[in-house]
Amino acid sequence: MSKEISVCWLRRDLRLEDHAALYAALKSPYPVLLLFIFDRNILDQLSDREDARVTFIHQTLQNIQSRLTTYGSSLLIKYGTPETCWTEVLNSYTVKAVFTNHDYEPYAQERDAALAEYLASEQIEFKTFKDQVIFEKAEVVKADGKPYTVFTPYFKQWKQKLKDFYLKSYPVDKYLKNLFKTDQLSFPSLKDIGFNGSKQKFPALQLENKLDAYEEKRDFPAEDATTRIGVHLRFGTISIRRAARQALEENADKWLSELAWRDFYMMILWHFPRIVTTAFKPAYDRIKWRNDEADFKAWCAGATGYPLVDAGMRQLNETGYMHNRVRMVVASFLTKHLLIDWRWGEAYFAEKLLDYEMASNVGGWQWSCGCGNDAAPYFRVFNPELQTKKFDPHYAYINKWVPEYQQKKHVKPIVDHAFARERILKVFKAALNE
Numbered sequence: 388m389s390k391e392i393s394v395c396w397l398r399r400d401l402r403l404e405d406h407a408a409l410y411a412a413l414k415s416p417y418p419v420l421l422l423f424i425f426d427r428n429i430l431d432q433l434s435d436r437e438d439a440r441v442t443f444i445h446q447t448l449q450n451i452q453s454r455l456t457t458y459g460s461s462l463l464i465k466y467g468t469p470e471t472c473w474t475e476v477l478n479s480y481t482v483k484a485v486f487t488n489h490d491y492e493p494y495a496q497e498r499d500a501a502l503a504e505y506l507a508s509e510q511i512e513f514k515t516f517k518d519q520v521i522f523e524k525a526e527v528v529k530a531d532g533k534p535y536t537v538f539t540p541y542f543k544q545w546k547q548k549l550k551d552f553y554l555k556s557y558p559v560d561k562y563l564k565n566l567f568k569t570d571q572l573s574f575p576s577l578k579d580i581g582f583n584g585s586k587q588k589f590p591a592l593q594l595e596n597k598l599d600a601y602e603e604k605r606d607f608p609a610e611d612a613t614t615r616i617g618v619h620l621r622f623g624t625i626s627i628r629r630a631a632r633q634a635l636e637e638n639a640d641k642w643l644s645e646l647a648w649r650d651f652y653m654m655i656l657w658h659f660p661r662i663v664t665t666a667f668k669p670a671y672d673r674i675k676w677r678n679d680e681a682d683f684k685a686w687c688a689g690a691t692g693y694p695l696v697d698a699g700m701r702q703l704n705e706t707g708y709m710h711n712r713v714r715m716v717v718a719s720f721l722t723k724h725l726l727i728d729w730r731w732g733e734a735y736f737a738e739k740l741l742d743y744e745m746a747s748n749v750g751g752w753q754w755s756c757g758c759g760n761d762a763a764p765y766f767r768v769f770n771p772e773l774q775t776k777k778f779d780p781h782y783a784y785i786n787k788w789v790p791e792y793q794q795k796k797h798v799k800p801i802v803d804h805a806f807a808r809e810r811i812l813k814v815f816k817a818a819l820n821e
């Protein structure tokens with residue numbers, strides 16, 4: 388019989404530091420094998436065979452692998468559906484316990500419930516941990532036990548609860564000697580899993596010197612004033628506790644509140660998984676969207692004739708990133724100026740954003756459209772021109788992404804602002820008063 392082991396299944400927590408599940412696994416009585424599954428249920432849905440996120444994961448796993456080698460251990464990497472991969476793992480090793488961190492997305496919930504059942508049938512322990520967020524599920528709720536749906540009172544309680552206990556780092560490095568010793572296991576190339584390497588650049592993981600001027604400059608897209616940490620939080624190359632500690636050390640309250648928005652949206656998704664496909668406020672599902680394909684194409688391509696909108700979409704298409712202020716402007720433009728269903732925009736962002744994260748993306752889109760839990764009112768229609776005057780007054784961002792604007796060669800607007808504003812107010816009002 389092969390040696391008895393514990394398995395720690397990495398998913399959105401691709402690091403060997405401050406890791407709740409790995410820490411617990413390493414303290415278990417068995418040596419720990421780290422597993423990663425390139426999940427075909429997810430990968431087969433990606434239309435771009437050079438998807439930058441797959442390259443990011445692959446590179447990160449290579450870094451982890453080289454660190455594991457120094458401990459005489461190796462990652463076990465599988466490619467397939469979780470069901471088939473887990474059957475293979477259990478056929479190859481004598482697994483006594485499995486450790487993993489919580490994931491709040493509906494697909495992940497189902498996947499983990501199925502695994503729990505399978506492991507129980509094999510008498511294998513399954514232990515799961517909070518790791519991705521500071522507070523999860525029902526940890527921050529109203530006095531009556533119901534979830535908050537408005538951010539401000541949620542954040543007030545979130546902050547009150549934020550004691551050292553929740554911010555402590557898990558000292559994984561002390562226990563890495565308990566990793567399972569094995570020769571290096573096979574490491575699939577990107578080609579082996581059906582992808583090619585992306586040439587996209589990934590933002591550095593750097594918080595130092597980023598937070599001082601955050602509050603003052605965060606809304607100006609031409610400034611390099613936000614942290615670009617999104618992709619690292621998404622794949623767990625930094626722990627949320629480390630990020631929150633840094634915010635507290637630097638008194639960066641505004642930035643801390645953004646981390647809380649992330650917790651908030653994950654909590655909302657966990658309580659209300661229906662929001663992935665339906666409006667939080669059901670009346671908004673009665674809106675008669677125009678869903679004009681040509682307009683949608685123009686929006687995707689950054690060819691609406693509104694320079695701030697087009698700059699944002701081009702930044703997204705080229706870099707996999709868009710500044711938060713501009714995300715709000717382009718989302719409002721798609722849903723309100725063009726009367727195109729927020730789900731179309733949400734899906735486009737999901738395809739393109741390096742930091743794509745279901746809870747925040749659905750939350751951001753429903754907020755912009757007005758149909759979300761704590762949303763901008765429907766009659767707040769961002770005026771792209773006024774937004775430009777306020778947040779890109781010298782056209783630095785626009786000139787970078789839409790150089791033809793300065794040369795007066797930019798395409799004409801595909802819709803008139805005043806006309807669009809009146810149209811949406813009529814259509815939304817009709818749906819909401821039905």
Ligand SMILES: Cc1cc2nc3c(=O)[nH]c(=O)nc-3n(C[C@H](O)[C@H](O)[C@H](O)COP(=O)(O)OP(=O)(O)OC[C@H]3O[C@@H](n4cnc5c(N)ncnc54)[C@H](O)[C@@H]3O)c2cc1C
Nearest residue numbers: 613614615616617645648649711714743744747748751752
């Ligand atoms: C329509 C729309 C879609 C969005 N889609 C996503 C998405 O898919 N993934 C995503 O992480 N964020 C999303 N956001 C929120 C926000 O735009 C990004 O988190 C932010 O721009 C990322 O840049 P940064 O890492 O430099 O953030 P910073 O401003 O430096 O903030 C640090 C971190 O805090 C979190 N954060 C900041 N703002 C928000 C917010 N409003 N909601 C939730 N978390 C926040 C993120 O994890 C971010 O990386 C979306 C916003 C809108 C309006």
